[in-house]
Amino acid sequence: METSLILQNVLTPPVLFFFLGTFAVVVKSDLEIPAPLPKLFSLYLLLAIGFKGGLELERSGFEGQVIPTVLAAIFMSLLIPLICFAILRLKFDVFNSAAIAAAYGSISAVTFITAESFLENQNIPFDGFMVAALAIMESPAIIVGLLLVKLAAPKKRPNSKRMRLGSILHEAMLNGSAYLLLGSLLIGFLTAAHNPSGVEKMQPFTGKLFYGAECFFLLDMGIVAAQRLPSLKRAGPFLIGFAVFMPIFNAFIGVMIAKLLVLGPGNALLFVVLCASASYLAVPAAMRMTVPEAKSSYYISTTLGLTFPFNIVLGIPIYMSLVRTIIPLNG
Amino acid sequence: METSLILQNVLTPPVLFFFLGTFAVVVKSDLEIPAPLPKLFSLYLLLAIGFKGGLELERSGFEGQVIPTVLAAIFMSLLIPLICFAILRLKFDVFNSAAIAAAYGSISAVTFITAESFLENQNIPFDGFMVAALAIMESPAIIVGLLLVKLAAPKKRPNSKRMRLGSILHEAMLNGSAYLLLGSLLIGFLTAAHNPSGVEKMQPFTGKLFYGAECFFLLDMGIVAAQRLPSLKRAGPFLIGFAVFMPIFNAFIGVMIAKLLVLGPGNALLFVVLCASASYLAVPAAMRMTVPEAKSSYYISTTLGLTFPFNIVLGIPIYMSLVRTIIPLNG
Amino acid sequence: METSLILQNVLTPPVLFFFLGTFAVVVKSDLEIPAPLPKLFSLYLLLAIGFKGGLELERSGFEGQVIPTVLAAIFMSLLIPLICFAILRLKFDVFNSAAIAAAYGSISAVTFITAESFLENQNIPFDGFMVAALAIMESPAIIVGLLLVKLAAPKKRPNSKRMRLGSILHEAMLNGSAYLLLGSLLIGFLTAAHNPSGVEKMQPFTGKLFYGAECFFLLDMGIVAAQRLPSLKRAGPFLIGFAVFMPIFNAFIGVMIAKLLVLGPGNALLFVVLCASASYLAVPAAMRMTVPEAKSSYYISTTLGLTFPFNIVLGIPIYMSLVRTIIPLNG
Amino acid sequence: MKRLDLIFGERELDAMLKSLEAAEVPGYTVMKHVTGRGPERIVSEDMEFTGLGANAHVIIFCEQSVINRISEQIKPLLSYYGGVAYISEASPL
Amino acid sequence: MKRLDLIFGERELDAMLKSLEAAEVPGYTVMKHVTGRGPERIVSEDMEFTGLGANAHVIIFCEQSVINRISEQIKPLLSYYGGVAYISEASPL
Amino acid sequence: MKRLDLIFGERELDAMLKSLEAAEVPGYTVMKHVTGRGPERIVSEDMEFTGLGANAHVIIFCEQSVINRISEQIKPLLSYYGGVAYISEASPL
Numbered sequence A, B, C: 001m002e003t004s005l006i007l008q009n010v011l012t013p014p015v016l017f018f019f020l021g022t023f024a025v026v027v028k029s030d031l032e033i034p035a036p037l038p039k040l041f042s043l044y045l046l047l048a049i050g051f052k053g054g055l056e057l058e059r060s061g062f063e064g065q066v067i068p069t070v071l072a073a074i075f076m077s078l079l080i081p082l083i084c085f086a087i088l089r090l091k092f093d094v095f096n097s098a099a100i101a102a103a104y105g106s107i108s109a110v111t112f113i114t115a116e117s118f119l120e121n122q123n124i125p126f127d128g129f130m131v132a133a134l135a136i137m138e139s140p141a142i143i144v145g146l147l148l149v150k151l152a153a154p155k156k157r158p159n160s161k162r163m164r165l166g167s168i169l170h171e172a173m174l175n176g177s178a179y180l181l182l183g184s185l186l187i188g189f190l191t192a193a194h195n196p197s198g199v200e201k202m203q204p205f206t207g208k209l210f211y212g213a214e215c216f217f218l219l220d221m222g223i224v225a226a227q228r229l230p231s232l233k234r235a236g237p238f239l240i241g242f243a244v245f246m247p248i249f250n251a252f253i254g255v256m257i258a259k260l261l262v263l264g265p266g267n268a269l270l271f272v273v274l275c276a277s278a279s280y281l282a283v284p285a286a287m288r289m290t291v292p293e294a295k296s297s298y299y300i301s302t303t304l305g306l307t308f309p310f311n312i313v314l315g316i317p318i319y320m321s322l323v324r325t326i327i328p329l330n331g
Numbered sequence D, E, F: 001m002k003r004l005d006l007i008f009g010e011r012e013l014d015a016m017l018k019s020l021e022a023a024e025v026p027g028y029t030v031m032k033h034v035t036g037r038g039p040e041r042i043v044s045e046d047m048e049f050t051g052l053g054a055n056a057h058v059i060i061f062c063e064q065s066v067i068n069r070i071s072e073q074i075k076p077l078l079s080y081y082g083g084v085a086y087i088s089e090a091s092p093l
Ligand SMILES: Nc1ncnc2c1ncn2[C@@H]1O[C@H](COP(=O)(O)O)[C@@H](O)[C@H]1O
Pocket: D007, D008, D009, D035, D036, D037, D038, D039, D040, D041, D042, D043, D055, D081, D082, D083, D084, E026, E027, E028, E029, E030, E059, E060, E061, E062
């Protein structure tokens, strides 16, 4: 059954365009999507997903599973980096361990979007409030990562004045992608509450266009991910293993929590995907600023070069099977 | 009533995204929309608004209020810079006064667009030919500004050969934004007249997408406007006062003319907004070339840093009240 | 009749926007569409046209005229460069002759798109599999051009190691535009076969938006084409004549083949347009790398500065008349 | 040989290149979208979408004699519109 | 006069410019979206859309005395975050 | 130390960087999207969307010995594809 799910996932436009990008690098095509076009699509996707999430959050209200799910999301984004840190310290110094751990505690919006497309394709319903969980989960892991550095690192870092709590919170909450996602969520919410005609007029931009823009962006992500592979190889087998097994492990914890929360299969999959995915936007940006001692090629090549493709192609259908196996009766 | 109108205006997606951009600068988020993406949206909006205006101009024809309104628009774009110049000369030299005056005599297409969205949101009808007034009003103020420099400036400017009438007209009529707006208007007109299926096929691009693209652009405008504030502060209280009270004064003249023209409330608001708004595209570009003696930070920080946000957020609803008060029986 | 067809063609938005761009250069407006925005539209158009072609190829299957047409397309893209080479050798060296010949043997996707819009506007049906012919015809002429250099050029080229067959094929098949077009075709095909809901969700992006994006891109193409005119003038009357008469000659061969293939008028026009158009994307990129001895201004100014505008404005309606005259009874 | 670095507003680029051609430079290299601060004004990337544009950075490798010709041509442009010009030594590889 | 070339990560640009202003430079020119390789890492254009950004290349024409002031300010930044700084001779046109 | 400025077509960038790595440069900086005019051709920004691309400007700070190694590697590339290379003096801050 998993194989058939994987096949169904692989034969959707987003995943096919991702492959097209990857393959371009493999066969050395000179296809490229020059900067800042990827940024355009990245900003668009964050804006659109935030806005749509805000709409649906307003519709569903804060009753039922909303608050417990969001709290569980925060819990997971605090727990996962601690586990990752403990594992990574076996091989890496405090700086690299904390930076990679923070990336895995945070989320990847594009992985989430692809999971939503997968669910739509399978006609499995899910709730808009999961976007709130997405937005909420982006930042806490950054704080954990920076606190780990503050506590565990040698005391005489030259620039340690940067590590005051204020600037940690600033990096965590106000980096561009978290800010745009949360802000658009709020705008979607306010618009749905006060201006229904505005909702309708946004629909062609944030709704209809979304799938195609997702495909275009995944074409670029395919290129970018494949270009990270050489430096991943240099990073060694430990990190390669980590980049594949950690998501599965996190997915496993995630599915247990989803069972506890009595989430339906759609919401459960999204929750699991949030746990299993790793950040290549907000976290690297924050780590580059605050923990320059960590090698960016480590946290980028793992999250973007391996975990992201793995989740997009194999992870999502595997996690769906997991959800079906472990919480068969929900929904 | 004004407060409720302001609130209704503030709770629409375009204004909310504008706030999101402004707030990003205030809280020092690193959200940025890198060049040339803002240019893409700016070009798109000009093309789309011109095309739609052309369509509707073809439908309405040149009867009724069209010609008088367009003539009144030209009149206002000649009058306003003269008034502004007289006021600005109290504090500034000829060059700076002329450049700022030209900016306030010209228009801001995005303010106009936001006013259209406001009217749609309030279900107040307006006519497509107002876009013709918009397109026509972009340039004359530039000519007035440059003539003022030619007449009033010290005679020994080093590069005064640039100031021949031919090159003045060239700067005024053929700068990129005026050219694209007028050209798209013409294309819309021709398409509506000769190729109805073409109109329909353009609709998803120029029509449906418009509102979302407007929001995206206003997000950027919020960032850009907020970044102008420090240099506005340096410009001093006279300019700050000018940037807020001049639009209101111009709006007042505008509403009187609208009353004379017997415009309905929708068209009247758009006419007033044209009078009250100031240019940060065509005019600064022309002034930078032809009057380099003027400080660009003056005419940019006033128009973009204060007048534009003021109009978008408070101006439009205030002008709507003004319209309702002064021409209650029209339409 | 031709004049009326030309007029009908000229009064469509794509051609009007092309004129708007050209005219901007003529009157020295500073309208510009900064890099990499043209690249965005170029990538989008290739992706969208490939995807749509793939969908329709899946629907039509490989029966009937598909295989013969594609084979004829390959034949033409091998024949045309040979004819061109023979003519060009009268005036130019091997390198320049081969490079220009390759450009005319290949195709211009935007000319093809404009021809499709023309057919839609005239309510003349055509088949999706023609996109397969488009995709297939992009590369063979590159191979012919490079083989001509390999065979006819002086033996002691310094970098002749680049000219191994492997790297020739690589340049030909894997340049960005050919790769994206073929890849999107394949994705469209697979999606149509396995994921009908994916087709529907792509429609707003690849379908609805297409016409407007085409107009925007043609605005830029108008600017770029007009900017090539000075260097075309420097290239001399022989090349100018070549850039106009060669497409007509190729169109003539094309229409004969279309008659043999018993294509309907829509497909016949598209086939003729493929023969008559010349490449300014894939071929120049490949030639710049592999035949740096050829002057890029020659192959760019002919294809982009003259042949492209000629085809867009006059060629397509002329070829339509030709089709109607020579194969009146098909379809 | 010399290396000449010119930095000035993008909108003056056409006029500047015309002056350089008039001085018969052997070639030049242009970087656009450059920002900066001079004695007079701050040029920032976020204003590029307005017609103001950013700065252009032009590099010319040439003989001193060409520099002398350039100098006459462009000094008025630089003093009127703003911008800087610096010369350093360079030798071909 | 001197010419100072600084190349470092775009994310440190604001801090760097603040240091330059503190050293009272007469002006500076910034090129963003610059890529490269140093002893520590490869910076490529395709990563710009992530928050990592590319490099910035800053040029300052100034007197030696200003360089001395700059030096104290930015050496810690360069050694902590990476980046290079080179001085050459330049004379105004 | 020396500063080497290379300016050439973007499409040759990969080959050029490979040559530089073969010459074991300590690092390099790349600016793409550069335009210009040389003895042979004009490179303009508006052609970037076609496959032709614009120019790349590469800066290398290194010792003279590295320059000597680079020289052998890239002179054939520059003479075949076009482009310029100039050396000037530079000293680390
Ligand atoms: N001392 C300097 N060092 C480097 N660049 C400078 C310097 N002064 C001015 N510039 C550049 O020249 C541009 C124009 O300067 P301005 O003369 O103020 O118009 C600025 O935006 C900077 O990019």
